Amino acid sequence: MPAIRILAAAFGAALQLAAAQSASAAETPLETAVAKGAHLFATATFGGNGRTCESCHEGGGKAPGQVGDRKLPSLLNAAAIYPRFSRGAGQVITLEGQVQSCIKGGLAGTPPELGSSDLVAITAYLGSIAKGQQVEIGGAPK
Numbered sequence: 001m002p003a004i005r006i007l008a009a010a011f012g013a014a015l016q017l018a019a020a021q022s023a024s025a026a027e028t029p030l031e032t033a034v035a036k037g038a039h040l041f042a043t044a045t046f047g048g049n050g051r052t053c054e055s056c057h058e059g060g061g062k063a064p065g066q067v068g069d070r071k072l073p074s075l076l077n078a079a080a081i082y083p084r085f086s087r088g089a090g091q092v093i094t095l096e097g098q099v100q101s102c103i104k105g106g107l108a109g110t111p112p113e114l115g116s117s118d119l120v121a122i123t124a125y126l127g128s129i130a131k132g133q134q135v136e137i138g139g140a141p142k
């Protein structure tokens with residue numbers, strides 16, 4: 001019966017559409033946070049000296065960076081190697097703590113609070129560029 005087959009095909013397509021919609025609804029907030037983090041990385045000065053993350057960490061953090069003559073490793077695996085001991089801070093710090101410290105130091109800005117949507121977004125962005133990197137707390141930057 002072709003009518004039944006057509007009906008079954010339409011029902012199948014509707015089910016697939018519903019599944020696709022619920023999958024994208026589940027992903028959207030995370031994708032939104034990652035996109036916001038990428039935007040902040042490139043543009044936010046946090047009320048400081050006009051620098052952004054991109055001023056020192058080039059290519060969205062995926063390329064090696066530079067401060068003056070000092071070369072910096074990329075941030076490609078940063079999200080995979082924290083927490084780590086910071087000699088500067090004299091203690092073990094999280095990725096969020098490192099980002100706050102760059103905002104205080106490098107940007108001379110006011111760091112967003114832990115749990116704030118800005119800090120979550122930057123952390124989500126750093127996590128997104130580290131996809132597939134080996135997780136190794138205390139490991140070396142790439």
Ligand code: HEC
Pocket residue numbers: 041051052053054055056057067072073074075077078081088095098099102103105106107122126140141142
């Ligand atoms: C003025 C230059 C400068 C700016 C601007 C800057 N950073 Fe950094 N960043 C550094 C330096 C230098 C280091 C190396 C660690 C240190 O000395 O604190 C570093 C280290 C890091 C690390 C750790 C890398 C690793 O693998 O250990 C992360 C993550 C990071 N920065 C994120 C950011 C983010 C996000 C921003 C923007 C909010 C930013 N930085 C802005 C200079 C900067």
